[in-house]
Amino acid sequence: MKTMAGSEDQKFSLQExxxxxxxxxxxxxxxxxxxxxxxxxxxxxxxNSLGSVFGFISKDAVSKIQILVSYMKGENASHYATVQSMVKYELDNNLVDVNKKGSHPESGCRTLLRLHRALRWLELFLDRLRTSTEDSKTSALCAEAYNESLAQHHPWMIRKAAGMAFLVLPGRQTFFEVMNVGPPEQVVAKLGEALPLISEVYQITEDLYAQHNLLDLP
Ligand SMILES: CCCCCCCCCCCCC/C=C/[C@@H](O)[C@H](COP(=O)(O)O)NC(=O)CCCCCCCCCCCCCCC
Structure with a gap:
């Protein structure tokens, strides 16, 4: 409990x-x-703070983020305030390749779907971290979460590369330290607080996408 005060102003924290x-x-x-x-x-x-082995993963995430940001800052920015308004706008204006790639290979809808699927991985991984014990292996927790979620959308090559990257994840103790939220009990508590919120964001997006048949966008 000794490091609680002033933690807002310190370096990167998962809390934020x-x-x-x-x-x-x-x-x-x-x-x-x-x-x-x-x-x-x-x-x-x-x-990125975990090392360059994860570069190919963060690069893909960054490029997806950039696509979304360019819509959010573009001439139709007002339609990109929420996921709901984006879905409505892109569908109403035929801006989404629904069955196969065509003239809109980088729609906001399909781009967000990739991150949305990754959010499910995050939810599963964080929950495993939360309930893990001192001798748990982060690489195993991560791989389990991945196999249950994102892996189902990835071809063999990506699954293989991801699996190899997981192997060099730091151990649980170091991992918790890099998260920079305090001692392990505090990390676990934070995860317990954050998970319901992440789950809710995930579920709302999932329901919206299901309702509009967007869960398999190419
Ligand atoms: C902490 C360990 C982090 C492991 C990350 C687990 C996710 C593994 C994902 C592997 C993705 C490989 C890169 C390529 C992906 C693309 O093929 C594929 C499909 O895109 P396309 O249809 O445009 O071709 N892209 C995707 O599925 C999007 C992947 C986005 C991954 C973002 C991962 C961010 C991880 C953040 C880690 C934070 C951990 C915090 C824990 C306390």
């Missing part, structure tokens, strides 16, 4: 990232794109 997911939801449960993207930016920063 988790907080941005808290800010994602509007009063009527729409998902703000700006906060969603900010959450991913923070996660990428965290990933």
């Amino acid at each position: 990232v988790l907080d941005t997911f808290k800010l994602c939801l509007s009063e009527n449960k729409e998902v703000y794109l700006e906060q969603y993207v900010a959450g991913w930016r923070g996660l990428v920063k965290f990933l």
Whole structure:
């Protein structure tokens, strides 16, 4: 408990990232794109701090973030305030390749779907970290979470590369330290607080995408 005061002003903390997911939801449960993207930016920063082996993963995440940001700053910015308004705008204006890649290979909808699937991985991984014990292997927790989620959308080559990257993840203790939220009990508590929020953002997006048949966008 000795390191609690003043922790806001210290270096990168996972706390901030988790907080941005808290800010994602509007009063009527729409998902703000700006906060969603900010959450991913923070996660990428965290990933980069783990080493260059993860570069191919963070590069892909960054390019997806950039696509979304360019829409959010573009001439139709007003339609890209929330995930809901983006889906409506892109569908109403035929801006989404629905069955196979065509003239809109980088729609906001398909780009966000990739991050959305990764958010499920995050939810599963964080929950495993939360309930892990001192002798748990982060690489195993990460691989399990991945196999249950993202892996199902990835070809063999990517799965192989991801599996190899997981092997060099730091151990649980170091991992918790890099998260920079305090002693292990505090990390576990933070994860317990953050998870329901991440789950809610995930579920709202999932339901929206299911409702519009967007879960398999190419
Ligand atoms: C902490 C360990 C981090 C491990 C990250 C686990 C996720 C593994 C994902 C492997 C993705 C490999 C890169 C390529 C992906 C693309 O093929 C594929 C499909 O895109 P396409 O349809 O445009 O071709 N892209 C995707 O699925 C999007 C992947 C986005 C991954 C973002 C991962 C960010 C990880 C943040 C880690 C934060 C950990 C925090 C824990 C406290």
